[in-house]
Amino acid sequence: MSSDSLKLYSAIYVALLVAATLNFVLFEAEFLNFTYAQALGGTLVIATVKTLLIVAYFQHLRWENRSLTYVMSLALALTMLLMAAATYSIS
Template identity: 85%
Template sequence: MAHDSVKLYSAIYVALLVAATLNFLLFESSFVEFTYAQAIIGTLVIATVKTLLIVAYFMHLRWENRSLTYLMGMALALTMLLMAAATYSIS
Protein backbone atom coordinates (compact mmCIF):
# COMPACT_ATOMS: atom_id res chain seq x y z
CA MET A 1 0.00 0.00 0.00
CA ALA A 2 2.75 2.47 0.89
CA HIS A 3 4.60 1.64 -2.30
CA ASP A 4 1.53 2.64 -4.35
CA SER A 5 1.30 6.02 -2.62
CA VAL A 6 4.99 6.71 -3.31
CA LYS A 7 4.39 5.94 -6.99
CA LEU A 8 1.29 8.15 -7.02
CA TYR A 9 2.99 11.08 -5.32
CA SER A 10 6.02 10.71 -7.59
CA ALA A 11 3.79 10.78 -10.68
CA ILE A 12 2.01 13.88 -9.40
CA TYR A 13 5.34 15.53 -8.65
CA VAL A 14 6.52 14.83 -12.20
CA ALA A 15 3.23 16.20 -13.57
CA LEU A 16 3.72 19.39 -11.54
CA LEU A 17 7.29 19.67 -12.81
CA VAL A 18 6.13 19.27 -16.41
CA ALA A 19 3.41 21.88 -15.84
CA ALA A 20 5.96 24.34 -14.44
CA THR A 21 8.19 23.73 -17.45
CA LEU A 22 5.27 24.32 -19.83
CA ASN A 23 4.47 27.51 -17.96
CA PHE A 24 8.03 28.72 -18.47
CA LEU A 25 7.97 27.78 -22.17
CA LEU A 26 4.79 29.79 -22.78
CA PHE A 27 6.71 33.01 -22.18
CA GLU A 28 10.33 32.10 -22.93
CA SER A 29 10.04 29.73 -25.91
CA SER A 30 12.07 30.73 -28.96
CA PHE A 31 10.96 27.88 -31.23
CA VAL A 32 7.20 28.46 -30.80
CA GLU A 33 5.86 31.99 -30.53
CA PHE A 34 2.76 32.59 -28.44
CA THR A 35 0.85 35.83 -28.26
CA TYR A 36 0.60 37.42 -24.86
CA ALA A 37 -3.10 36.49 -24.61
CA GLN A 38 -2.35 32.85 -25.49
CA ALA A 39 0.41 32.74 -22.89
CA ILE A 40 -1.86 34.20 -20.20
CA ILE A 41 -4.70 31.78 -21.00
CA GLY A 42 -2.24 28.87 -21.05
CA THR A 43 -0.80 29.98 -17.73
CA LEU A 44 -4.26 30.13 -16.15
CA VAL A 45 -5.14 26.65 -17.43
CA ILE A 46 -1.85 25.22 -16.18
CA ALA A 47 -2.26 26.96 -12.81
CA THR A 48 -5.76 25.49 -12.47
CA VAL A 49 -4.51 21.97 -13.19
CA LYS A 50 -1.61 22.39 -10.76
CA THR A 51 -3.93 23.71 -8.05
CA LEU A 52 -6.36 20.82 -8.50
CA LEU A 53 -3.53 18.28 -8.26
CA ILE A 54 -2.10 19.89 -5.13
CA VAL A 55 -5.45 20.27 -3.39
CA ALA A 56 -6.68 16.80 -4.33
CA TYR A 57 -3.60 14.78 -3.48
CA PHE A 58 -1.15 16.70 -1.30
CA MET A 59 -3.89 18.26 0.81
CA HIS A 60 -5.80 14.94 0.76
CA LEU A 61 -9.12 16.47 -0.31
CA ARG A 62 -9.64 13.59 -2.71
CA TRP A 63 -10.23 11.23 0.21
CA GLU A 64 -12.31 13.58 2.37
CA ASN A 65 -16.10 13.67 2.62
CA ARG A 66 -17.77 15.31 -0.35
CA SER A 67 -19.30 17.96 1.92
CA LEU A 68 -15.83 19.29 2.74
CA THR A 69 -14.94 19.33 -0.96
CA TYR A 70 -18.13 21.27 -1.74
CA LEU A 71 -17.40 23.68 1.10
CA MET A 72 -13.91 24.35 -0.31
CA GLY A 73 -15.38 24.81 -3.79
CA MET A 74 -17.93 27.29 -2.47
CA ALA A 75 -15.19 29.20 -0.64
CA LEU A 76 -13.18 29.36 -3.85
CA ALA A 77 -16.19 30.55 -5.86
CA LEU A 78 -16.97 33.28 -3.32
CA THR A 79 -13.33 34.37 -3.31
CA MET A 80 -13.42 34.68 -7.10
CA LEU A 81 -16.63 36.73 -6.88
CA LEU A 82 -15.03 39.06 -4.34
CA MET A 83 -11.96 39.46 -6.54
CA ALA A 84 -14.14 40.24 -9.56
CA ALA A 85 -16.16 42.77 -7.56
CA ALA A 86 -12.99 44.43 -6.30
CA THR A 87 -11.58 44.57 -9.84
CA TYR A 88 -14.64 46.30 -11.25
CA SER A 89 -15.10 48.62 -8.28
CA ILE A 90 -11.70 50.28 -8.75
CA SER A 91 -12.21 53.50 -10.71
Protein backbone atom coordinates (compact mmCIF):
# COMPACT_ATOMS: atom_id res chain seq x y z
CA MET A 1 0.00 0.00 0.00
CA SER A 2 1.44 3.34 -0.98
CA SER A 3 1.78 6.28 1.35
CA ASP A 4 -0.90 8.26 -0.52
CA SER A 5 -3.50 5.51 -0.28
CA LEU A 6 -2.68 4.97 3.39
CA LYS A 7 -3.29 8.67 4.03
CA LEU A 8 -6.55 8.54 2.06
CA TYR A 9 -7.89 5.52 3.92
CA SER A 10 -6.80 6.98 7.26
CA ALA A 11 -8.60 10.25 6.47
CA ILE A 12 -11.76 8.36 5.50
CA TYR A 13 -11.55 6.30 8.69
CA VAL A 14 -11.28 9.48 10.76
CA ALA A 15 -14.22 11.01 8.86
CA LEU A 16 -16.32 7.91 9.59
CA LEU A 17 -15.31 8.06 13.25
CA VAL A 18 -16.29 11.73 13.46
CA ALA A 19 -19.61 10.98 11.75
CA ALA A 20 -20.36 8.20 14.23
CA THR A 21 -19.56 10.58 17.09
CA LEU A 22 -21.89 13.20 15.59
CA ASN A 23 -24.69 10.63 15.47
CA PHE A 24 -24.26 10.09 19.20
CA VAL A 25 -24.04 13.81 19.95
CA LEU A 26 -27.24 14.60 18.02
CA PHE A 27 -29.31 12.44 20.36
CA GLU A 28 -27.40 12.61 23.64
CA ALA A 29 -26.08 16.17 23.95
CA GLU A 30 -28.79 17.97 25.88
CA PHE A 31 -27.05 21.35 25.65
CA LEU A 32 -27.70 21.46 21.88
CA ASN A 33 -31.49 21.26 22.33
CA PHE A 34 -32.23 19.38 19.11
CA THR A 35 -35.75 18.12 18.65
CA TYR A 36 -36.20 14.47 17.85
CA ALA A 37 -37.06 15.31 14.22
CA GLN A 38 -33.92 17.44 13.84
CA ALA A 39 -31.73 14.72 15.36
CA LEU A 40 -33.31 12.10 13.12
CA GLY A 41 -32.84 14.27 10.02
CA GLY A 42 -29.21 14.91 10.92
CA THR A 43 -28.65 11.23 11.53
CA LEU A 44 -30.08 10.36 8.12
CA VAL A 45 -27.83 12.90 6.40
CA ILE A 46 -24.78 11.61 8.27
CA ALA A 47 -25.71 8.01 7.46
CA THR A 48 -25.96 8.89 3.77
CA VAL A 49 -22.52 10.50 3.80
CA LYS A 50 -21.05 7.50 5.64
CA THR A 51 -22.62 5.10 3.15
CA LEU A 52 -21.27 7.05 0.19
CA LEU A 53 -17.76 7.08 1.67
CA ILE A 54 -17.82 3.36 2.37
CA VAL A 55 -19.19 2.43 -1.04
CA ALA A 56 -16.91 4.78 -2.95
CA TYR A 57 -13.63 3.99 -1.25
CA PHE A 58 -13.77 0.77 0.74
CA GLN A 59 -15.82 -1.06 -1.89
CA HIS A 60 -13.78 0.64 -4.64
CA LEU A 61 -16.76 1.84 -6.70
CA ARG A 62 -15.02 5.15 -7.24
CA TRP A 63 -12.51 3.43 -9.54
CA GLU A 64 -14.94 1.08 -11.29
CA ASN A 65 -16.61 1.60 -14.64
CA ARG A 66 -19.53 4.01 -14.50
CA SER A 67 -21.85 1.27 -15.74
CA LEU A 68 -21.33 -0.67 -12.51
CA THR A 69 -22.10 2.46 -10.51
CA TYR A 70 -25.30 2.95 -12.50
CA VAL A 71 -26.34 -0.66 -11.89
CA MET A 72 -25.75 -0.22 -8.14
CA SER A 73 -27.73 3.04 -8.18
CA LEU A 74 -30.59 1.33 -10.00
CA ALA A 75 -30.59 -1.48 -7.43
CA LEU A 76 -30.72 1.08 -4.62
CA ALA A 77 -33.58 2.97 -6.29
CA LEU A 78 -35.58 -0.23 -6.80
CA THR A 79 -34.99 -1.24 -3.20
CA MET A 80 -36.32 2.13 -2.04
CA LEU A 81 -39.40 1.70 -4.24
CA LEU A 82 -40.03 -1.75 -2.77
CA MET A 83 -39.69 -0.37 0.75
CA ALA A 84 -42.13 2.44 -0.05
CA ALA A 85 -44.60 -0.03 -1.56
CA ALA A 86 -44.31 -2.26 1.48
CA THR A 87 -44.90 0.71 3.78
CA TYR A 88 -48.12 1.71 2.04
CA SER A 89 -49.39 -1.87 1.68
CA ILE A 90 -49.55 -2.40 5.45
CA SER A 91 -53.05 -1.59 6.66
